[in-house]
Amino acid sequence: MANAAAVQESVQAPVSVSEADGIVQITLASPPANALSIAMMEALKGALDRARDDDAVRVIVLRSEGKVFCAGHDLKELTAHRADADRGRAFFEKTMLLCSGLMQTIVRHPKPVIAEVSGIATAAGCQLVASCDLAVASETARFATPGVNIGLFCSTPMVALSRNVSRKHAMEMLLTGEMVDAGRAHAFGLVNRVVPQDALNQTVMNFAQTIASKSPLTLKIGKEAFYAQAEMELSQAYDYTVRVMVENMLARDAEEGIGAFIEKRAPEWKGK
Template identity: 80%
Template sequence: MAEVSAETRSPAKTLVESHLEGGVLTLTLANPPANALSIAMMEALKGALDRAREDERVAVIVLGAAGKVFSAGHDLKEMTAHRADADRGRAFFARTMALCSSLMQAIVRHPRPVIAAVDGVATAAGCQLVASCDLAVASERARFATPGVNIGLFCSTPMVALSRNVARKHAMEMLLTGEMIDAHTALSFGLVNRVVAPQALNRTVMDFAQTIASKSPLTLKIGKEAFYAQAEMGLAEAYEYAARVMVENMMARDAEEGIGAFIEKRQPQWRGE
């Protein structure tokens, strides 16, 4: 039987719905129509991710959203309200950006692979959220933009995730024009892995997730951590680091079991060690 829990801002409002089944934890942004990344939404999502780190039942995380908008980014009404503060909102803006940066890094540094399932519009920090995930599957009706430049607010923090996922000129095109791109353009840019019909999105994402969940959890953790670490290094340093990781990985019981199973032509029995 599937287990269901929820992150709530108050008893009356569920912001992030959580559903665990077959090793796949689905986290759903549940504050349509905008699914804005307010302080409360970001805290709820980060809390769910943090708990998943300690839950050995979780092999893969899927991040989705309710409604027609995946996420419109930061809650501009919430931020604007703080312009009435004595410091014109500076402290609140700093808190918002620090929490957002912490949330995005929590996804990248999470020991479980995170897959974005995008069936709507993802703009600004919402686009950043998609770019921060390890994989992304979009429906044909998904659209993406970093439109801050249109309102005098360059998408500087979304730029960090975007520029690490797409070619430099594609990133600059999105950041400088603020124009919306469709799902197939996002695929050609490298922002998403696959584009499917809306009715096939859930099935495609679950197939993806279950394929990954069938692998050794230890190997996935080692590999994800190493991928992002080496990407920040020079070539020689990256090879030295990756070689050390390979040696340590070879010493793991799961590697011994996996290689043995391959040689013996049988299914491996993962122990996560």
């Protein structure tokens, strides 16, 4: 029986996925650390890709099991490859590229992604939160980019962090490696709301349900435009968003939504 249990544990999926009413919940299910091992990142990427291709899905929620949302990369997995002939270089590159690709998958995903943060989010786990479109944290959640404490600056987490909070706050986290409580994370702009633990999931689901009620086409257009214009010079951003607005106005959902507003009725979205 012990062998059977070991086999079952070894094949247990690192994430679990559930869907209801257009909202997919992807749960990091490898406590206690929910570390971003190769298996975890591949499973997350796969779940996100399936949600992208499912027309019934409107919103995605990333959550976790246990007391840690995500502790970042699996340091034991990385360290094991120092015995490789190249001292781990190929495996380190594979890990960092896979992680960077995962974060970009979230940002470029056509559907909004909400982080439901219960517990600790550190290093690439903090990066995961920062990469999501929205984040709601429990009052006991804490955040850090502590790589500097172990001789490994959080350079890739820095990309997402510095695009969410001010430079001074980002550098404070990166240079000190200290934990930031949920209240300060909210003040920094890393999370949208901080709520009691027992209200966390319901708050996230309220967010998700509100967003899921909108036109899926409009959400896709808006999310893509938001991240694109953020990287542009001001006049270029306006030129780009003028084109986006014109194309959006020509969409059937915009015609339906404006018509429904004028006629004082609920719109019927077609996603076109």
